[in-house]
Amino acid sequence: MASTHRITRAAHLEALNDFREFIVEHCAGNAGVTDEILYDIQLAVDEACTNIIMHGYAGMDPGSVIVDLEIDAHKIIISLTDFGHAFEPDSAPVPDVNAPIEERELGGFGLFFIRQSVDDVKYRTSEDGNTMTLTKNLAQPSGG
Amino acid sequence: MVFLNAESNSEKVLITARNSPDPADEFFALELADNALNGIELNLIVLNGPAAPRFSIDYTENGQATMFGTLKRNLKAEEEAKNAGLAPGQVRAGLGGSRVVFEQIDTFLSMLGHRAYFLEPLTYASAWVFERRGFAYVRGHKLMDDIQREFQPGGALHQCLDDGLAFRKRDQASTVRGRAWAIHDGILDALDLRWDKIRMVKQIGRQAGVDTFPQAVY
Numbered sequence: 001m002a003s004t005h006r007i008t009r010a011a012h013l014e015a016l017n018d019f020r021e022f023i024v025e026h027c028a029g030n031a032g033v034t035d036e037i038l039y040d041i042q043l044a045v046d047e048a049c050t051n052i053i054m055h056g057y058a059g060m061d062p063g064s065v066i067v068d069l070e071i072d073a074h075k076i077i078i079s080l081t082d083f084g085h086a087f088e089p090d091s092a093p094v095p096d097v098n099a100p101i102e103e104r105e106l107g108g109f110g111l112f113f114i115r116q117s118v119d120d121v122k123y124r125t126s127e128d129g130n131t132m133t134l135t136k137n138l139a140q141p142s143g144g
Numbered sequence: 145m146v147f148l149n150a151e152s153n154s155e156k157v158l159i160t161a162r163n164s165p166d167p168a169d170e171f172f173a174l175e176l177a178d179n180a181l182n183g184i185e186l187n188l189i190v191l192n193g194p195a196a197p198r199f200s201i202d203y204t205e206n207g208q209a210t211m212f213g214t215l216k217r218n219l220k221a222e223e224e225a226k227n228a229g230l231a232p233g234q235v236r237a238g239l240g241g242s243r244v245v246f247e248q249i250d251t252f253l254s255m256l257g258h259r260a261y262f263l264e265p266l267t268y269a270s271a272w273v274f275e276r277r278g279f280a281y282v283r284g285h286k287l288m289d290d291i292q293r294e295f296q297p298g299g300a301l302h303q304c305l306d307d308g309l310a311f312r313k314r315d316q317a318s319t320v321r322g323r324a325w326a327i328h329d330g331i332l333d334a335l336d337l338r339w340d341k342i343r344m345v346k347q348i349g350r351q352a353g354v355d356t357f358p359q360a361v362y
Contacts, residue, residue, distance in 0.1 A: 008353045010285035061287055061341065064280035066352055083282040083345050127183045128260035128347045 002072040011053045011062035011082060019049050019067055026069050027076060032138030041076060044117040044134050047110040048080050056084030056130065075119075078134045086125040089132075156187070163194050171239065174249075176261075184253055184261040191245060192236035199225035202235055212266060213328060222328075223310050231269035231321045232328035246277045250348050260347045267339070269324035272357060274344050280352035284342035288356035294335060295323055304334045320362045 007022045009015035023042050027033045045067065052065050066081040089111055115121055120135040145165075149158040161172035171194035175187040200221045201213050210216040212233040222232070230237060253261055262282065265271035271288065281288070294301040295317040304326075305314045311329035316322025327339050346352075 006353050008280060008355075010281070010289050012286050012289070061283045062285055063282045063343070064285045064352060064354060066280060081347075083280065126259060127181065129345065 011057045040117040044114045052082045186263040191239040196237040275354045278351035279344040282343040
């Protein structure tokens with residue numbers, strides 16, 4: 001049986017800690033949520049929220065970020081909705097993670113980290129806002 | 145009497161209702177408009193108790209329109225309205241039916257295939273009401289958080305309250321209407337901010353869960 005939760009905050013760096021606590025509150029302790037999975041989810045949500053704060057609402061008085069979390073025995077689905085500038089993940093430059101550190105561009109790793117941390121990333125933009133949906137599969141108990 | 149104004153080649157529709165021939169007795173008004181992105185704007189919503197006393201905050205003592213106190217102010221009428229428990233921009237006490245009206249707007253726009261609609265709240269009090277009706281912010285959520293923080297004891301806005309000023313009395317910090325009157329009176333100058341360009345969105349069928357003034361007293 002899935003449970004659903006929501007938190008809405010202003011798109012501001014001060015809100016990041018609220019989002020982190022929200023993830024821990026509703027994921028930690030659930031069967032299938034290992035420490036590694038919890039870390040991956042926190043990292044992905046942190047990066048996605050930071051992108052919204054730094055880029056989605058750039059140049060405007062920040063609006064809202066709505067984070068919806070749905071968890072069941074098999075997966076966690078997190079949707080992040082904002083109403084700022086739309087973002088096209090497929091056109092975002094792919095960082096060269098093999099380049100020597102002194103030659104790497106600053107920034108640009110957010111989407112890379114998100115994709116590395118979860119099993120599926122979807123992005124949709126329409127008249128009712130921009131929504132990034134992250135899916136993370138949970139560890140399944142070994143059979144026996 | 146109910147009036148529907150939907151001129152051809154216009155992007156707007158206005159519905160009004162009043163219980164006398166006098167337009168000043170209008171107690172319901174709703175204007176919806178298409179925007180440039182094929183979305184819907186809620187330009188105006190008025191829900192007044194038709195039998196409630198009327199305060200002429202919408203006209204100066206010389207008879208000039210104030211645009212609900214946004215362009216000019218009738219300070220005498222505003223002070224009377226404030227003392228009667230109204231919020232800025234209100235000419236009469238509210239009808240108390242916004243929940244039903246917004247449910248109907250959601251249903252109507254959903255039938256037209258829309259997923260959201262937008263508005264720009266006239267006052268802090270109306271933004272607070274729209275939060276309770278499920279709206280989120282396109283612009284201004286952080287401003288609402290800043291207002292909440294600075295009206296706490298010791299905050300910059302709290303320090304600007306003075307019992308000697310009609311629209312900035314000390315007890316106004318603790319209520320939605322009190323804050324709204326102080327903001328209407330320009331108290332945000334203390335933060336070098338203005339109440340403008342606030343924009344809100346209602347996703348149809350969804351409550352955003354925004355609460356910038358927890359445990360608020362209206």
